[in-house]
Amino acid sequence: MTRPMGPTPTKGRVRGSLHHLWRVGFMYFAWYTTRAGVWVKNHVHVLTWFGSDGREVAVRLWTIAWLTFVWVLLWGTISWANILGGIAVAVVILTLLPLPRVPVEGRIHPGTVLLLVLLLIRDFFVSSAEVAWLAIRPGRPPLSAVLRARVAIKSDLVLTLAVDYINLVPGTMVVEIDHRRRLLYVHLIDVSSQKKVRDFHAQMARVERLFVRAFERDSEWHPSPYHGIDDEFHRPLPTPPAGGDHR
Known part of the structure; x- marks a missing residue:
């Protein structure tokens, strides 16, 4: 009576080792991906970066769109690569070289x-x-x-x-x-x-x-959170008391 041929012990050990290595690697990948996600959630505030209300978000999106448009003009070719590259460059510029917040108040008619x-x-x-x-x-x-x-x-x-x-x-x-x-x-x-x-x-x-x-x-205007942010630069100097030393 002929015995059926099965996998050799060596091949079975290699396959088991590879399967174990895949499971361990997947667990490490999931662990560090979760940690990275938690770090991004705690340190990168996307909504705050865009703005505190709809008007601030509209201004930030307009700035990104304008910088992307300039980037595509510089390359001279309209393509998905240039558009996505322009968006990435615009986000990097606004993140690393931020301009002062401009209070946006009211609505456009x-x-x-x-x-x-x-x-x-x-x-x-x-x-x-x-x-x-x-x-x-x-x-x-x-x-x-x-x-x-x-x-x-x-x-x-x-x-x-x-x-x-x-x-x-x-x-x-x-x-x-x-x-x-x-x-x-x-x-x-x-x-x-x-x-x-x-x-x-x-x-x-x-x-x-x-x-x-x-x-x-x-009827539509209400102050932005950044309204009056530069008022300290326009305050008049304090008047010295009368009869005091003005040296």
Whole structure:
């Protein structure tokens, strides 16, 4: 009677050793993967990195998208490799080279923003024609001055956009900003009449009204967690007591 042929003892020991080694390796892999996951959970706060609310997250995602777009433009080829590489580079830049948090407050109203753009285009051409006429007209140069205007804009980001709007219009240039009192000191190229001064203040009131309507209506605006983060840089110096030593 012939006995069936089975695996040799040597092959059985090798197979058992490999199976045991695979189980031990899998256990080590699962252990260290779990430890890495716990470390990432405790030290890498993804939601905090993106922002504290939806507006902060939108700004961070927009920044990543813009940096990715620039990265793809630099390579000159649209491909998944370049897009994923751009996202990775953008995340590394925002992590290793973080910029100060910009308070994002209120909501964007595209209709009013479009109206702002159209008014900016109109003011640009009208003011360019006026400045060109002042340059070629006969007579003495126009009388220039620095005028002060207060704007009821609460957000520093929106205030920056308003200042950029004013600076883009020929004939006006913001030379100083009083951050705490929301005062703008604007150089006006022509203040030869009271009408020019009234027109300037009417323009500033219109810009203030449109920016408030476009970005920070009272019913929708609420302070960001980073609102006023730079106020300590704008606090006035303490006044010394009267009669004290001022040396």
